[in-house]
Amino acid sequence: MAKAKAQAPSSSSGGKSAKKKKWSKGKVKDKAAHAVSLDKATFDRIFKEVPTFKFISQSILIERLKIGGSLARVAIKHLERDGHIKRIVHSSNQLIYTRATAASD
Secondary structure, eight states, X not given: OHHHHHHHHHHSSOSTTSOOOOOOOOOOOOOOOOBOSOOHHHHHHXXXXXXXXXXEEHHHHHHHHOBOHHHXXXXXXXXXXXXXXXXXXXXXXXXEEEEOOTTTO
């Protein structure tokens, strides 16, 4: 009887000898290397491609053109001023635009 009691804790998963749970380190997102200054190639690409997008916002420009947020805001303001894009929603949180069509002008 005494031998059975002595062997029971070592074979069970409880107690100090139990293996501790290993927590994962988590997934780390790579830092995006977006352009923060405007060069001639990026400038031309913005004026050529962006007016053809059906849905235009700051986050869309950041994702597709790999430019910084402040650069995307300036580009959107410039395109709107020139009449290449048309404003849909303008709030403090998100600027949403669409392409300007000939019928709306």
